[in-house]
Amino acid sequence: MIEARNLYKEFKTPVVREGRFSGIRTLFSREYRHKEAVCGISFQVERGESVGYIGPNGAGKSTTIKMLTGILHPTSGEVSVGGLNPHKDRRKAVRQLGVVFGQRSQLWWDLPVKDSYDILAQMYDVSPADKNQRLNQFAELLDLNEFWETPVRKLSLGQRMRADIAAAMLHDPELLFLDEPTIGLDVHAKVNIRQFLRTLNQDFGKTILLTTHDMDDIEQLCNRVMVIDHGQLTYDGTIPSLREMIGLPTSIRIKFRGAYHVPEDLDRRAHSHLFRVTGMEDDTVMIEANRTEVSTMEIIRIVGTWGEIDDIAMEEPEFEEVIRSYSAS
């Protein structure tokens, strides 16, 4: 569905002059600063996938999305979206893709939401019957009716985002690009939007490429994640294998029934490198273990010799922490 081959983008900006007539001197400057925003990345996304595209600020995420959607022309490399070049075949390509930029709306600021949909339907040649059928469906899933007649500028951020996602899907594209779709939203609004995106992907088979700084978005919506840093793709794979690669410890709380005894020479025992005790309170012992090195069964077998186990609770490291650790490595 999407193919990027050796995609490269360099921005060239004139060096800003200082002092008298600086504006005019900058305008005629022949000195440029070069910024390599995307440095030769390649990947493929298959139809029906939901892929998270993440990385620190300035890593090159938006620049990539802009090249994939035909807004920016790559300095070199090739992009194909649904078999088309989004820059050269722009008219045809936009029909099969929807784009949502969380920070910017594609709706008409002063018009009621429903009028924006009428304009978009005309622009994309969507018949009135198709438009109504889709809007009815979206209205139900995204609760659009509560602000149907409201001018876009008066919508709350959550309402605006719901209206924008519906707008991006009005011409029924196969592929949806989302750049920070939950930025600034409260928990309830995020849940609502994630639910809709899940429905689009799982029930309607739409392909999703999602850029976000919210790791909960990624964990809840994506089966694959690509990490970009300084313009280079540093990871492309599943979330569980990224977790495994980073190997952050799992926290385990073991509750004992009655008395228990943690051996004093635990540090010197053969299994000491597999886990460590991080705390004890009343009937509970907390340990941290790297589950790529030791199985849960093995942990139970060892701590079972300390007393009678009543309950075990595991807490995997937050995905946010995994990513932080990955970026720092």
Ligand SMILES: Nc1ncnc2c1ncn2[C@@H]1O[C@H](COP(=O)(O)OP(=O)(O)OP(=O)(O)O)[C@@H](O)[C@H]1O
């Ligand atoms: N139009 C432009 N002209 C010059 N430099 C640019 C331009 N657009 C982006 N850049 C630079 O390219 C680099 C990548 O920017 P990009 O917006 O793609 O990053 P990002 O990963 O989307 O960041 P963020 O998470 O902050 O949105 C940054 O250093 C940015 O300053």
